[in-house]
Amino acid sequence: MLAPLAGVVLAALGESGADIPTRDLVRYATTTAVLAGLVGLVTGVIGAAAAWLVVMHRFPGRDLFAWGLALPLAMPAFAVAYGYADLLDVAGPLRVGLREWTGYDLPFEIRTTGGAAFVLSAAFYPYVYLAMRAALLNLPGSALDAATMLGRRGLCAFFTVALPLTRPALGAGVALAVMETLADYGAVRFLSVQTLTTGVVRAWSVYGSTVDAARLALPLLAAAALLLWVERAGRTGRIHESGKSSWRSQQATALRGLPAAAACGFCLLLITAGLLAPAGWLVAQLPLADPDWTRLWRAAGNTVGLSAAGAVVTVGLATLLALGGRTLPMATRLASLGYATPGAVMAIGLLAPASLVWALSAGPGAGLALGLLILAYASRLMAAALEPIDAGLARVNPALPQAARNLGRGEAGTALSVSLPLARGSLLTAGLIVLVDIMKELPATLILRPFNFDTLAVLSSNYALDERLGQAGLPSLMILALSAPAVVWLTLRIESPAQELSR
Amino acid sequence: MRRVLEVRRATRRFGTRTVVAAAKLSLIEGRVACLLGPSGCGKSTLLKMIAGLESLDEGEIRINGAIAASASRALPPEARGVGLVFQDNALFPHLNVRDNVAFGLARQPRPQRLARVNRLLEQFHIQGLADAWPHSLSGGEQQRVAIARALARVPALLLLDEPFSGLDEGLRETVRDALLEDLRRLGATVLVVTHDPEEAMAIADDLILMSAGRILQTGSPEDCYRRPVNLIAARLLGELVVIPGAARGGHVETPLGPLPAPGLRAGPVQVGLRPGAILLGGSGPEALVRAVRFAGDGYRLQLQIDDLVLTVTDRQAPPAPGDRVRVGCDPSQVVLFSPGGQAAISARLP
Numbered sequence: 001m002l003a004p005l006a007g008v009v010l011a012a013l014g015e016s017g018a019d020i021p022t023r024d025l026v027r028y029a030t031t032t033a034v035l036a037g038l039v040g041l042v043t044g045v046i047g048a049a050a051a052w053l054v055v056m057h058r059f060p061g062r063d064l065f066a067w068g069l070a071l072p073l074a075m076p077a078f079a080v081a082y083g084y085a086d087l088l089d090v091a092g093p094l095r096v097g098l099r100e101w102t103g104y105d106l107p108f109e110i111r112t113t114g115g116a117a118f119v120l121s122a123a124f125y126p127y128v129y130l131a132m133r134a135a136l137l138n139l140p141g142s143a144l145d146a147a148t149m150l151g152r153r154g155l156c157a158f159f160t161v162a163l164p165l166t167r168p169a170l171g172a173g174v175a176l177a178v179m180e181t182l183a184d185y186g187a188v189r190f191l192s193v194q195t196l197t198t199g200v201v202r203a204w205s206v207y208g209s210t211v212d213a214a215r216l217a218l219p220l221l222a223a224a225a226l227l228l229w230v231e232r233a234g235r236t237g238r239i240h241e242s243g244k245s246s247w248r249s250q251q252a253t254a255l256r257g258l259p260a261a262a263a264c265g266f267c268l269l270l271i272t273a274g275l276l277a278p279a280g281w282l283v284a285q286l287p288l289a290d291p292d293w294t295r296l297w298r299a300a301g302n303t304v305g306l307s308a309a310g311a312v313v314t315v316g317l318a319t320l321l322a323l324g325g326r327t328l329p330m331a332t333r334l335a336s337l338g339y340a341t342p343g344a345v346m347a348i349g350l351l352a353p354a355s356l357v358w359a360l361s362a363g364p365g366a367g368l369a370l371g372l373l374i375l376a377y378a379s380r381l382m383a384a385a386l387e388p389i390d391a392g393l394a395r396v397n398p399a400l401p402q403a404a405r406n407l408g409r410g411e412a413g414t415a416l417s418v419s420l421p422l423a424r425g426s427l428l429t430a431g432l433i434v435l436v437d438i439m440k441e442l443p444a445t446l447i448l449r450p451f452n453f454d455t456l457a458v459l460s461s462n463y464a465l466d467e468r469l470g471q472a473g474l475p476s477l478m479i480l481a482l483s484a485p486a487v488v489w490l491t492l493r494i495e496s497p498a499q500e501l502s503r
Numbered sequence: 504m505r506r507v508l509e510v511r512r513a514t515r516r517f518g519t520r521t522v523v524a525a526a527k528l529s530l531i532e533g534r535v536a537c538l539l540g541p542s543g544c545g546k547s548t549l550l551k552m553i554a555g556l557e558s559l560d561e562g563e564i565r566i567n568g569a570i571a572a573s574a575s576r577a578l579p580p581e582a583r584g585v586g587l588v589f590q591d592n593a594l595f596p597h598l599n600v601r602d603n604v605a606f607g608l609a610r611q612p613r614p615q616r617l618a619r620v621n622r623l624l625e626q627f628h629i630q631g632l633a634d635a636w637p638h639s640l641s642g643g644e645q646q647r648v649a650i651a652r653a654l655a656r657v658p659a660l661l662l663l664d665e666p667f668s669g670l671d672e673g674l675r676e677t678v679r680d681a682l683l684e685d686l687r688r689l690g691a692t693v694l695v696v697t698h699d700p701e702e703a704m705a706i707a708d709d710l711i712l713m714s715a716g717r718i719l720q721t722g723s724p725e726d727c728y729r730r731p732v733n734l735i736a737a738r739l740l741g742e743l744v745v746i747p748g749a750a751r752g753g754h755v756e757t758p759l760g761p762l763p764a765p766g767l768r769a770g771p772v773q774v775g776l777r778p779g780a781i782l783l784g785g786s787g788p789e790a791l792v793r794a795v796r797f798a799g800d801g802y803r804l805q806l807q808i809d810d811l812v813l814t815v816t817d818r819q820a821p822p823a824p825g826d827r828v829r830v831g832c833d834p835s836q837v838v839l840f841s842p843g844g845q846a847a848i849s850a851r852l853p
Contacts (some may be wrong), residue, residue: 194852397591397593399589399590400593400594401590401591402580402587402593403555403587403589403593404595404606405555405579405580405581406554406555406556406580406581406585406586406587406653407555407581407607407652407653407655407656408581408607408609408610408656408691409609410581412581417606418595421597422595422596422597453770467742
């Protein structure tokens with residue numbers, strides 16, 4: 001786990017190969033900071049608002065929106081970017097039509113930092129939405145009832161009671177969205193916005209300089225550590241950590257007339273922005289494409305195989321860590337740093353040890369490269385898997401493993417026959433989270449994959465960069481189709497975490 | 504009289520707090536022993552030390568003569584041959600009753616395993632529940648499954664942690680008696696941990712009293728009740744009112760009149776009165792009736808003798824408040840202690 005992180009730091013100390021001027025470095029960093037700030041702000045506001053609307057109110061379509069609002073998680077950010085870049089292109093049909101019809105043009109250019117912020121916000125708001133929804137569902141019902149009794153209702157109750165109580169969750173959700181922003185490569189690359197992550201990949205692929213890539217990665221690593229601290233600090237105060245949460249269905253306020261239409265419209269707008277518009281546009285472009293089915297199917301097979309292998313390895317390692325690491329809190333903290341670390345940085349960190357192994361081994365080394373890639377996934381997603389597994393194991397009555405020991409099982413036997421079967425729902429959750437993330441992963445895959453080994457994400461990115469958007473749409477949509485069921489399942493599970501142990 | 508379990512000077516510390524202090528006890532084959540103590544006295548920790556779920560800081564534990572645990576080495580719980588039934592039964596929620604009972608028999612061939620499980624289910628009258636899931640069982644049924652599961656591996660001894668505290672008040676006695684009968688019939692060596700003195704006396708062949716991490720006394724329930732080693736042990740076994748007294752010339756002078764105490768050295772003593780010790784209408788001093796309350800099986804009277812206030816339960820038609828009555832004392836319900844209460848001084852009064 002530590003290898004990639006140490007690799008980055010060590011590589012950064014080396015001799016510089018390419019001359020990337022400091023001016024550029026500052027520019028990359030500034031753009032990244034502005035982008036991260038904008039995305040954090042926008043996702044924070046709309047994610048929290050959507051969660052508040054869906055949890056605390058009743059309006060037409062609410063039950064559908066409850067899980068539909070999370071669906072953009074299944075859509076890779078780069079696919080959202082492809083859709084919008086084409087749809088809102090100055091020479092695109094929409095704006096041309098609009099100009100001809102009204103004589104005005106939209107005062108908006110998608111291939112800018114602002115445009116990228118819009119695209120990434122549309123793609124990443126579900127992180128905030130899901131965190132806030134879970135927190136609001138877990139709010140002690142009495143707190144809001146008390147607020148109502150004391151005369152604070154609606155928005156007033158939100159700002160004075162619900163928001164202060166769920167602020168840690170909001171912080172954690174925004175931190176996640178910002179981490180994803182820092183890690184994003186595909187979307188910003190396509191929108192020609194130069195961030196530190198694109199810089200890292202560029203330094204490596206264009207200049208072939210691991211050293212410069214690592215130097216660009218260092219500020220990203222620092223930012224990741226900072227965000228991690230924010231997220232952890234928020235977590236210690238998390239409401240549902242205060243023992244058993246006496247969860248109960250909140251009294252939802254029924255909305256009628258104009259407010260109901262507005263709420264419905266707002267949610268619909270979010271889903272449209274994050275999923276329906278870009279995906280719809282990509283679907284509309286499909287007839288123009290001339291799909292290379294053999295390549296596509298092979299890439300789909302690669303994606304599924306790689307994600308499944310990555311999920312199994314990650315969940316396996318995370319389970320070992322969770323079972324053995326209760327005495328080693330430091331290990332879990334380091335694992336979390338991996339989660340905050342952008343995939344590109346992770347890949348650069350792995351390159352140094354990788355080149356060593358490559359030099360030592362004869363043959364093509366494709367298997368080795370895949371192994372490294374899976375290792376990069378595992379390091380990056382370890383924390384994401386560790387958290388649900390830890391929580392699941394913590395929910396197992398401690399007397400049960402003790403009983404198993406008393407009945408003649410050793411530690412391993414106890415884990416296999418009692419602890420893990422009881423936490424199997426959590427293992428599945430962890431596996432699906434990892435699966436969805438790997439399917440969308442781009443930069444680490446780009447850097448570490450063996451020659452001629454395509455995943456859907458890689459294929460999509462390659463087509464898009466060749467300006468063959470019709471072709472790029474299909475693999476993106478295939479990723480969406482593959483991960484959407486997992487996202488829906490995960491979202492529905494938030495509502496019923498307690499059902500795990502009953503049968 | 505084979506000793507199945509011997510615990511010697513077993514000590515356990517959590518940080519600076521000594522939870523179990525030099526505990527010493529032994530269990531005799533085929534007998535039911537009861538470890539009685541208030542909550543937090545360390546009895547559950549001692550139980551876990553015997554089962555191997557908690558380590559020893561000092562001392563040793565022997566099972567069937569062989570060392571199971573000492574400060575330096577310990578057999579893992581799975582190798583001790585000790586069956587433990589948890590307070591909440593700890594049935595595996597993902598396994599049905601049959602698989603729960605069979606859990607400890609994984610190494611046996613299937614036909615033998617099934618035969619053993621079926622016999623256990625029969626012995627504990629739960630054969631009809633073999634395919635049921637733990638959450639659908641009543642508390643008593645869950646307990647029978649947990650005990651059958653613990654006995655499946657033919658443990659040298661069976662440990663029960665507060666086994667009857669989760670059961671409904673009304674059913675508790677019936678369930679308890681039936682279960683103890685089954686265990687005695689099987690000849691199991693059993694150690695029951697409880698904080699309920701009535702329960703302890705009802706089921707124990709041997710009673711072990713524990714308080715603040717120490718074993719105070721071991722013996723038969725009657726011995727412990729009638730001849731407690733000190734005031735704390737006496738209080739563990741039931742209500743006790745303590746009044747001052749003074750020994751002089753073969754008697755103890757008390758506010759309730761003199762009690763015979765042949766051979767007792769002169770000086771102050773504490774007189775412990777069990778609930779039945781004070782009798783109305785005796786030949787002793789006069790008491791003022793301060794209050795009368797109906798209490799179901801009789802009347803509770805508050806009596807005042809000089810500045811001593813005592814509560815007495817009596818079945819007779821009660822006197823009215825303000826009346827004066829004569830009181831006496833039943834010496835068989837009295838225990839004498841040294842002034843500090845550290846030691847019982849005479850055994851029982853004649």
